[in-house]
Amino acid sequence: MKRATILPGYWYDCQTVNAETAIFHQWEQLVASGSIDNFHIAAGESDGFREGWFFADSDAFKWLDAAARIYATHPSQRLADLMDDFIALIGRAQMPDGYIYTYNQIHFADTRWVNLQIEHELYCHGHLIEAGVSHHESTGRSDLLNIACKGADRIVEDFKEKGPKFTPGHQEIEIALLRLYQTTQQTDYLEMARQFIEQRGCNVGFGLSIFQQNASADQRKKMIVEQRQTYMNTHADFIPFQVPAGNEAKKPWNIEQRMMLNAISGKYFQQHAPVRKQTTPVGHSVRFAYLETAIAMLTLESGDKSLLEPLERIWDRMVSRRMYITGGIGSLPTLEGFGNDYELDPEFAYAETCAALGNMFWNWEMTQLTNKAQYADLFEWQLYNASRVGMGAEGTTYFYNNPLACRGGVTRKAWYEIPCCPSNISRTWADIGKYLYSHDEKNIWVHQYVDSEMVLAEGGPAKIKVQSGLPWQGKVVIQVTPQESGEFSLHLRIPSWARSTGLRINNEEQTTPTAKRINTQQTASGFDPRTSTYQEIKRNWSPGDVVEIDFNMDIQIRRAHPKVKGHNGKAAITAGPLVFCLESVDNPEMDIFNVQISPDSLALQFDANLLGGTNLITAKSQEGTLLTLIPYHLWGNRGASQMTVWMNG
Ligand code: FUB
Ligand code: ZN
Helix, strand or coil: CCCCEECCCHHHHHHHHHHHHHHHHHHHHHHHCCCCHHHHHHCCCCCCCCCCCCCHHHHHHHHHHHHHHHHHHCCCHHHHHHHHHHHHHHHHHCCCCCCCCHHHHHHCCCCCCCCCCCCCHHHHHHHHHHHHHHHHHHHCCCHHHHHHHHHHHHHHHHHCCCCHHHCCCCCCHHHHHHHHHHHHCCHHHHHHHHHHHHHCCCCCCHHHHHHHHHHHHHHHHHHHHHHHHHHHHHCCCCCCCCCCCCCCCCCCCCHHHHHHHHHHHCHHHCCCCCHHHCCCCCCEHHHHHHHHHHHHHHHHHHCCHHHHHHHHHHHHHHHHHCECCCCCECCECCCCECCCCCCCCCCCCCCCHHHHHHHHHHHHHHHHHHCCHHHHHHHHHHHHCCCHHHECCCCCCECCCCCCEECCCCCCECCCCCCHHHHHHHHHHHCHHHCCEEEECCEEEECCCCCEEEEECCCCCEEEEEEECCCCCCEEEEEEEECCCEEEEEEEEECCCCCCEEEEECCEECCCCCCCCCCCCCCCCCCCHHHCEEEEEEEEECCCEEEEEEECCCEEEECCCCCCCCCCCEEEEEECCEEEEEECCCCCCCCCCCCEECHHHCEEEEECCCCCCEEEEEEEECCCCEEEEEEHHHCCCCCCCCEECCEEC
16 A cells, blocks of 8 residues: 655654654664563573563554555664564574474463464464564565565464364454455455454354463463573572553442453453344454454455445444543453443543544545545544553653543553554554545545645555645645646545534635534434535546645534433533643632533633643633633643543533
């Protein structure tokens, strides 16, 4: 998939932070936490003791994936050297038959694929494969791709036709194999991905196997504790890595019981029913999002349209009943996943950054499958809210779980014991240019309004350049430059948040499109991407044609569905694609959870001096005190604070 060139503007700045700071910060943290040394130990080059969770390899591989994608647009010698050294190390750590999983290689050398639901071997291999594909795409080289193929071939040999017991507990390998298929055209990879997807939820004895695998995984963890003790007895100078303290997550009282039921029923892993019969989003929300992404990719690759209706149905259910106003998913900590319909407590909100990113990957695939604006619309909302909040302004601090209300105990951290989110956000930002446009011979779709340009060459009708004021202003200018004058359609997404839209072509006013009104049920969150639509402009285009759009950025007060407990009388405030919040830093001396906002007093302005330049909303309390609201994604950048998205008003 080709990338548009990102031009100076909001995302240009984000990509700069990503390429110049975040990716190097993440590497330093991976080294400091022992994740990289694990590969040296597996390769027989280090006498250290393995550190981290059983899936620690995946974080190193995902870093490499992010680095490779960044390298495509921001090449540097420093990054090239880090990647090259790490690729060589992976090559040395990989076993001759393609297997690589430092957890088993170091601790349990003669075991493989023993606790597939729990221990994430296939998940780790998946992230290696994705890194190989990304590296090949950005450098044209095949060294990492060959390593990835060797791993994938091992998996095909060990898993093909093995049946539902041999599907992974954490999805990812499916996406990876599908990407590898797109790159190599090796049908074995497509078929293996298809089997993993189709066989999911078909294992009759799943509940029992979970008991067995849990017991086995626990037993193995105990053995590692013993191994560590033995190691420490002979290595007096060994200093174990100090796991940084994570953020607090407020939980419902019965979360442990719910977790257990979720696991035994298979819902936690989306193993409770075959994928075509899964009607409701359940379980761990990152796994859910990766599964849906993979199903959508498989639908595109295989042309099997019987998968599309279940995809659309489950998306609708998520949007209407199980998603936060930020676009975040996963309302229960511990389970790291979905609660019941309308169970969207803002303080419990787990809304992991990776779950929002996974959801964006899924929305992109759905956009390509259907050309329905609702998918690109949710992508945009999650881009600016649920996922954008995951990286701090400087690129060196991160959120993992993303509550919508915080009374304390949640701050941005330099690193986490489970650092899955930082590299996930980095690889997505690096690829922003891939998610903006699509085209065929007679149509161009503009899905996102990001400063960028792209030549839609092969069969495509034109070069397109977008200058965008988003997320701060609604003015967008699009230059359309066809190779030669001719008729085709430009499809412009009218965002669900734009109440009205001004449109001019070559300075001539056009009939103004608006987001469509729909008769569907009110969503749980108060945000509804289903009202988004594409405005088709079919005409004879000539070089130099300019389309100007003015999206209305008015402040909107949104209400949750009455069934969402605790939201009576509460309002969430948005302007353009941004959700706003009250943070205690801007409102000292104020009880942000109880203050009553006067809706008539809300006013939007840009403040060049706040948080690097941002829109803010000023408001008055009923007593006349001045309040300041900032974009939700910027909260937590000024030390420990309290915050709320839902307020009285
Ligand atoms: O298990 C691997 C990753 O760590 C998951 O995707 C995250 O939710 C976290 O559990
Ligand atoms: Zn994560």
